Amino acid sequence: MSLFKYLTSRTFFIQVFIAISIVVVFTFLVIQFLDFRTNHGQEIKVPDLAKMKLETAEEKLNELDLEVFLLDTVEFNADFPPFTILEQDPKAGSLVKDGRKVYVKLNAGEFTDITIPEFKDKTFRQISATIKSLTLKEGKITYKPHIAKDIVLQIYQNGKRLRAGDKVKKSSTLDFVLGDGKEVFNEETFSSEEPADTLPPTEEVKPEEFKEDNGGL
Secondary structure, three states, X not given: OOHHHHHOOHHHHHHHHHHHHHHHHHHHHHHHHHHHHOOOOOOEEOOOOXXXXXXXXXXHHHXXXXXXXXXXXXXXXXXXXXXXXXXXXXXXXXXXXXXXXXXXXXXXXXXXXEEOOOOOOOEHHHHHHHHHHOOOEEEEEEEEOOOOEEXXXXXXXXXXXXXXXXXEEOOOEEEEEEEEOOOOOOXXXXXXXXXXOEOOOOOOOOOHHHOHHHOOO
């Protein structure tokens, strides 16, 4: 039989059909196998792990065939309990395959320490900018007789006197004692040292140059 007659014969077409069928069936089986191996169509919704302890999150993810992976401990956030999950990736509500790792970051246990800067012979305006840059807050402002107006004489936290170099927690509120600028010079009142280490009860007064009608800082 010539090649031309064979290529146009019924036997050839039957063999071609059988070969194509085998390829189609094999391809179908391979796709089904891959779908089974990769759990195609079986996605898991990532739960919200915010404010959870790491151990609790690990148990919850294990129940869903997911894994937790701790990346880092980040700066303290007062809106989250200490040592709880602050960030996660993938985000809550994301759809993932089983076995996927969920990367998390923990909230630190407390605020970091901030060092009180040198404030001797500085005005409230000068020290205020420094205080804000250190993420500290301004509290009560009181006046004390002194030759220099609005010069910072003492700084207190919760009634306890602070000195340059002392440590306070980030976001702490500081109270200031300033000079009123009305005292005539004498050795006793010119000194910025206060014998007592606790803040005496004094009426709060805002420095004139920082009142709203004078433009503020």
